[in-house]
Amino acid sequence: xxxxxxxxxxxxxxxxxxxxxxxxxxxxxxxxxxxxxxxxxxxxxxxxxxxxxxxxxxxxxxxxxxxxxxxxxxxxxxxxxxxxxxxxxxxxxxxxxxxxxxxxxxxxxxxxxxxxxxxxxxxxxxxxxxxxxxxxxxxxxxxxxxxxxxxxxxxxxxxxxxxxxxxxxxxxxxxxxxxxxxxxxxxxxxxxxxxxxxxxxxxxxxxxxxxxxxxxxxxxxxxxxxxxxxxxxxxxxxxxxxxxxxxxxxxxxxxxxxxxxxxxxxxxxxxxxxxxxxxxxxxxxxxxxxxxxxxxxxxxxxxxxxxxxxxxxxxxxxxxxxxxxxxxxxxxxxxxxxxxxxxxxxxxxxxxxxxxxxxxxxxxx
Amino acid sequence: xxxxxxxxxxxxxxxxxxxxxxxxxxxxxxxxxxxxxxxxxxxxxxxxxxxxxxxxxxxxxxxxxxxxxxxxxxxxxxxxxxxxxxxxxxxxxxxxxxxxxxxxxxxxxxxxxxxxxxxxxxxxxxxxxxxxxxxxxxxxxxxxxxxxxxxxxxxxxxxxxxxxxxxxxxxxxxxxxxxxxxxxxxxxxxxxxxxxxxxxxxxxxxxxxxxxxxxxxxxxxxxxxxxxxxxxxxxxxxxxxxxxxxxxxxxxxxxxxxxxxxxxxxxxxxxxxxxxxxxxxxxxxxxxxxxxxxxxxxxxxxxxxxxxxxxxxxxxxxxxxxxxxxxxxxxxxxxxxxxxxxxxxxxxxxxxxxxxxxxxxxxxx
Numbered sequence: 001x002x003x004x005x006x007x008x009x010x011x012x013x014x015x016x017x018x019x020x021x022x023x024x025x026x027x028x029x030x031x032x033x034x035x036x037x038x039x040x041x042x043x044x045x046x047x048x049x050x051x052x053x054x055x056x057x058x059x060x061x062x063x064x065x066x067x068x069x070x071x072x073x074x075x076x077x078x079x080x081x082x083x084x085x086x087x088x089x090x091x092x093x094x095x096x097x098x099x100x101x102x103x104x105x106x107x108x109x110x111x112x113x114x115x116x117x118x119x120x121x122x123x124x125x126x127x128x129x130x131x132x133x134x135x136x137x138x139x140x141x142x143x144x145x146x147x148x149x150x151x152x153x154x155x156x157x158x159x160x161x162x163x164x165x166x167x168x169x170x171x172x173x174x175x176x177x178x179x180x181x182x183x184x185x186x187x188x189x190x191x192x193x194x195x196x197x198x199x200x201x202x203x204x205x206x207x208x209x210x211x212x213x214x215x216x217x218x219x220x221x222x223x224x225x226x227x228x229x230x231x232x233x234x235x236x237x238x239x240x241x242x243x244x245x246x247x248x249x250x251x252x253x254x255x256x257x258x259x260x261x262x263x264x265x266x267x268x269x270x271x272x273x274x275x276x277x278x279x280x281x282x283x284x285x286x287x288x289x290x291x292x293x294x295x296x297x298x299x300x301x302x303x304x305x306x307x308x309x310x311x312x313x314x315x316x317x318x319x320x321x322x323x324x325x326x327x328x329x330x331x332x333x334x335x336x337x338x339x340x341x342x343x344x345x346x347x348x349x350x351x352x353x354x355x356x357x358x359x360x361x362x363x364x365x
Numbered sequence: 366x367x368x369x370x371x372x373x374x375x376x377x378x379x380x381x382x383x384x385x386x387x388x389x390x391x392x393x394x395x396x397x398x399x400x401x402x403x404x405x406x407x408x409x410x411x412x413x414x415x416x417x418x419x420x421x422x423x424x425x426x427x428x429x430x431x432x433x434x435x436x437x438x439x440x441x442x443x444x445x446x447x448x449x450x451x452x453x454x455x456x457x458x459x460x461x462x463x464x465x466x467x468x469x470x471x472x473x474x475x476x477x478x479x480x481x482x483x484x485x486x487x488x489x490x491x492x493x494x495x496x497x498x499x500x501x502x503x504x505x506x507x508x509x510x511x512x513x514x515x516x517x518x519x520x521x522x523x524x525x526x527x528x529x530x531x532x533x534x535x536x537x538x539x540x541x542x543x544x545x546x547x548x549x550x551x552x553x554x555x556x557x558x559x560x561x562x563x564x565x566x567x568x569x570x571x572x573x574x575x576x577x578x579x580x581x582x583x584x585x586x587x588x589x590x591x592x593x594x595x596x597x598x599x600x601x602x603x604x605x606x607x608x609x610x611x612x613x614x615x616x617x618x619x620x621x622x623x624x625x626x627x628x629x630x631x632x633x634x635x636x637x638x639x640x641x642x643x644x645x646x647x648x649x650x651x652x653x654x655x656x657x658x659x660x661x662x663x664x665x666x667x668x669x670x671x672x673x674x675x676x677x678x679x680x681x682x683x684x685x686x687x688x689x690x691x692x693x694x695x696x697x698x699x700x701x702x703x704x705x706x707x708x709x710x711x712x713x714x715x716x717x718x719x720x721x722x723x724x725x726x727x728x729x730x
Binding site: 188189190191193204208209225228229230231232233234235238239240263264266267270271272273274275277278314315316344345346347348350351352353355356357358359360361362363364365 | 553554555556558569571573574590593594595596597598599600603604605628629631632635636637638639640642643679680681709710711712713715716717718720721722723724725726727728729730
């Protein structure tokens with residue numbers, strides 16, 4: 001698939017020069033026509049370039065323009081991976097400092113981890129933790145709106161939303177670079193397993209899977225547990241997402257062997273890279289790092305495994321953070337690449353929508 | 366998740382001995398009860414074992430029995446990766462020899478690659494190739510039924526099926542170890558790109574996604590291009606598949622750079638490992654190897670990339686073949702592992718079936 005970016009330009013030249021090739025040998029079997037045309041185009045391209053000086057200059061200009069276009073299609077992105085303390089003020093300060101650093105490095109899109117203002121409070125079920133929830137819009141969105149505006153970046157945040165008394169969501173809020181709210185996504189799939197008691201806290205989102213329109217693209221933002229579900233990734237792709245984004249909080253249990261821990265972390269990475277491949281879209285996953293004790297003392301706490309990463313539309317890793325380090329992970333994402341990948345592997349073309357109705361069933365027993 | 370296979374046995378003993386623990390400290394907060402119970406069960410297990418001699422003997426017996434059960438739960442599987450010639454007779458001989466070898470090594474399930482009786486004839490569109498298609502049941506299934514019976518294995522084959530004049534399918538046929546046909550699956554998603562002109566040959570399967578019941582488990586068999594679709598994997602899982610199986614034929618184009626070739630092969634592996642993770646099921650993928658020229662001479666042919674593999678329900682690679690070698694790849698698949706993996710990561714529990722209806726849409730524009 002490499003090197004085909006200039007293909008349309010060569011096609012243009014070939015059309016202009018078509019008469020010169022009137023005597024070309026015609027492919028004599030219909031089924032091979034498409035392929036024959038493709039091959040010949042590529043073979044004749046270089047020949048055309050040197051045929052005449054004016055055409056050579058024209059091609060040089062086109063190639064320069066194309067290179068500039070390609071550069072513009074690169075989206076400089078930053079993932080902020082931090083270790084959270086008990087202090088919301090300190091966590092915010094940590095995030096802001098890193099957003100500023102990311103902006104200084106040229107980021108146009110910055111993604112924070114899940115529930116980045118607090119420790120991962122779902123290790124226990126405690127009604128007092130509902131005090132951490134805030135309305136959207138409200139004080140927290142005012143704060144991060146200002147952060148986005150000052151840094152001049154599109155900012156993906158993850159907040160504990162109080163929608164009404166007794167109705168709370170785990171909500172990603174995306175800010176435009178001017179500080180306005182571009183859109184929100186309420187976590188759809190809610191986990192519940194020992195030390196991750198999220199069903200106690202979060203009502204499953206009841207909105208649609210809709211990408212959030214921003215100045216850097218249509219962002220298919222979901223949250224953490226959503227990352228395990230091919231359905232969500234596909235729905236975002238069908239709704240026109242340019243990339244898939246998952247703020248997350250996942251870590252090791254001390255009860256598991258090192259081998260099991262490694263399998264879990266690799267599974268987490270693999271399933272998301274799989275979404276990239278299946279949908280021909282880049283994926284951004286931002287995880288927290290550091291150890292957080294269990295306030296109840298009943299478990300040995302969680303060591304969040306970091307390893308935030310960005311992959312391209314073939315699942316290829318573009319950038320990856322370490323397990324235990326805080327930091328800003330930079331990646332240049334070529335948003336034009338999906339177009340090429342999907343042309344050669346057009347999975348959306350061949351979906352059997354006439355046979356997928358059972359996907360809305362719990363189990364086929 | 367390791368070492369939890371004996372958990373139910375300890376539970377049984379604990380129930381028998383429950384009265385002895387009447388004075389145990391009760392967990393005093395509801396949300397933590399589940400976790401506290403789990404931890405204590407594990408802590409008390411070893412204590413119980415040494416409490417009394419009769420109980421110790423009982424436990425020894427139970428552990429031995431459990432180990433035997435676990436061994437039985439291991440499904441010895443063989444993947445046959447070959448390079449095909451122009452001769453169907455020679456290809457069949459090659460397959461049979463390797464099925465025999467697999468059986469001698471203890472395989473109970475043997476999986477052949479896609480369209481293993483012929484070269485990959487879809488490199489060109491040629492009506493004469495329809496002569497290769499055979500009815501199911503018919504001569505080919507009689508042949509492979511005998512092979513399965515003689516080897517005493519469940520055998521997954523991949524045939525070019527003539528269903529009626531002008532109606533052909535790419536059909537996986539699964540044989541029980543007694544040689545009878547256990548079931549078939551007609552390829553659902555049909556590709557069409559240069560050198561893979563399958564839409565010309567194969568009508569998309571119109572049957573349901575149903576695993577095929579065999580003596581070694583419920584086999585979620587699909588074919589090649591199906592492997593890129595999370596929808597098919599999910600539907601097989603919802604219908605009760607014990608493992609996912611994909612005979613396939615995919616290779617490198619000489620037009621692509623080595624880097625692009627590597628991305629493609631890794632994407633192919635990743636998306637299938639992703640299905641394993643998303644569904645908590647093992648995956649078997651069997652690809653052909655070797656170079657096959659384009660009969661029309663229009664392209665440089667296909668170098669099939671081999672790399673047949675088996676992964677477990679966390680996407681972890683259990684066995685993997687090389688790119689260019691023919692051979693029998695053996696793997697012991699623990700069919701009991703999915704139960705554990707799905708208990709800890711119960712993705713099926715949390716699917717948002719109330720919000721998946723748009724998966725039957727082509728695009729949401």
